[in-house]
Amino acid sequence: EPADLVAAFEARVAADEFIEPKDWMPEAYRRTLIRQISQHAHSEIVGMLPEGNWITRAPSLRRKAILLAKVQDEGGHGLYLYSAAETLGASRAEMIDALHAGKAKYSTIFNYPTPTWADIGAIGWLVDGAAIMNQVPLQRTSYGPYARAMVRVCKEESFHQRQGYEIMMTLAAGTSAQRRMAQDALDRWWWPALMMFGPPDDQSPNSEQSMRWRIKRDTNDELRQKFVDATVPQAELLGLTIPDPDLRWNEARGGYDFGAIEWEEFFAVVRGEGPCARERIEARRKAWEDGAWVREAADAYEMKRRQRLAA
Numbered sequence: 001e002p003a004d005l006v007a008a009f010e011a012r013v014a015a016d017e018f019i020e021p022k023d024w025m026p027e028a029y030r031r032t033l034i035r036q037i038s039q040h041a042h043s044e045i046v047g048m049l050p051e052g053n054w055i056t057r058a059p060s061l062r063r064k065a066i067l068l069a070k071v072q073d074e075g076g077h078g079l080y081l082y083s084a085a086e087t088l089g090a091s092r093a094e095m096i097d098a099l100h101a102g103k104a105k106y107s108t109i110f111n112y113p114t115p116t117w118a119d120i121g122a123i124g125w126l127v128d129g130a131a132i133m134n135q136v137p138l139q140r141t142s143y144g145p146y147a148r149a150m151v152r153v154c155k156e157e158s159f160h161q162r163q164g165y166e167i168m169m170t171l172a173a174g175t176s177a178q179r180r181m182a183q184d185a186l187d188r189w190w191w192p193a194l195m196m197f198g199p200p201d202d203q204s205p206n207s208e209q210s211m212r213w214r215i216k217r218d219t220n221d222e223l224r225q226k227f228v229d230a231t232v233p234q235a236e237l238l239g240l241t242i243p244d245p246d247l248r249w250n251e252a253r254g255g256y257d258f259g260a261i262e263w264e265e266f267f268a269v270v271r272g273e274g275p276c277a278r279e280r281i282e283a284r285r286k287a288w289e290d291g292a293w294v295r296e297a298a299d300a301y302e303m304k305r306r307q308r309l310a311a
């Protein structure tokens with residue numbers, strides 16, 4: 001690519017300008033954004049499955065209505081992000097095919113099962129909490145459509161996180177069986193939530209370029225640390241114990257030291273070996289096939305509309 005165009009592009013990014021769809025951009029910038037935004041969208045859509053599992057089982061009408069609203073929001077976030085990826089020339093069908101073929105990733109966190117109602121609390125509190133840590137900085141990502149999509153997404157994520165934490169507060173203040181259910185959910189979701197932020201910085205092949213082009217504003221480890229520091233006091237408020245014997249406040253650092261993450265588990269889940277991996281992709285494939293008639297009807301309608309206009 002012409003060196004002067006790359007230099008002008010890098011100067012704009014360094015000056016914190018937004019890059020818009022019609023602006024010149026290096027091919028590698030376009031490609032890595034399609035990679036990240038499409039996988040972000042896949043994460044939102046697949047993330048509807050573990051939570052959707054509890055819509056018909058919610059313990060009250062109020063909880064059911066809230067969960068229904070949250071799952072609908074996640075679907076909206078996914079469609080928003082697929083549209084942002086399309087501004088870079090990606091096609092919806094290609095992105096969906098890549099997910100179904102196991103070529104594109106979705107967040108590891110959605111490969112874990114949700115056996116109890118407390119999982120819905122832990123997902124809202126920890127998974128949406130981690131998503132907020134990761135998505136707030138993305139409001140300043142250098143690609144305009146992605147940054148603007150994040151502004152809307154972040155507003156809804158705070159509702160998601162708060163409703164999850166409220167579920168955990170209710171359980172933690174409930175019977176001993178409810179408290180045990182809340183602690184069991186924290187035990188199962190704590191470490192996978194830390195893995196959401198991605199591999200350690202020294203094993204993160206995309207970070208150097210993404211930081212230089214201000215796609216990523218903080219590194220994986222920086223956001224992970226911020227999440228731990230913000231979440232430990234919330235667990236203490238609930239009277240729940242974080243399943244990490246090495247967790248302790250480090251006054252000198254002004255943050256928590258925490259135990260080693262099972263990176264072997266993380267990389268296995270990224271490779272598609274997560275507990276629910278097959279079930280998740282099967283469900284997405286079935287939903288896509290079941291919805292084919294709607295897409296065909298919309299295409300037929302559009303064709304007739306254009307013929308009427310052309311007549």
Ligand code: 3HC
Pocket residue numbers: 035036039040041043044047074077105106107108109127128131134157195196197198199203204205206207210216220270
């Ligand atoms: N799950 C699956 N794959 C992951 C992963 C995770 N938690 N973390 C990293 N990876 C993959 C990366 O995609 C990359 O593979 P690729 O090159 O084939 O895409 C590889 O592991 C190496 O990781 P890197 O750190 O080099 O990759 P990135 O620089 O892209 O950083 C990221 C990873 C921090 C997840 C970044 O892509 C990102 O910020 N993405 C946007 C946010 C996002 O996708 N969040 C997922 C959750 S969405 C959600 O939680 C919904 C909420 O509403 C509940």
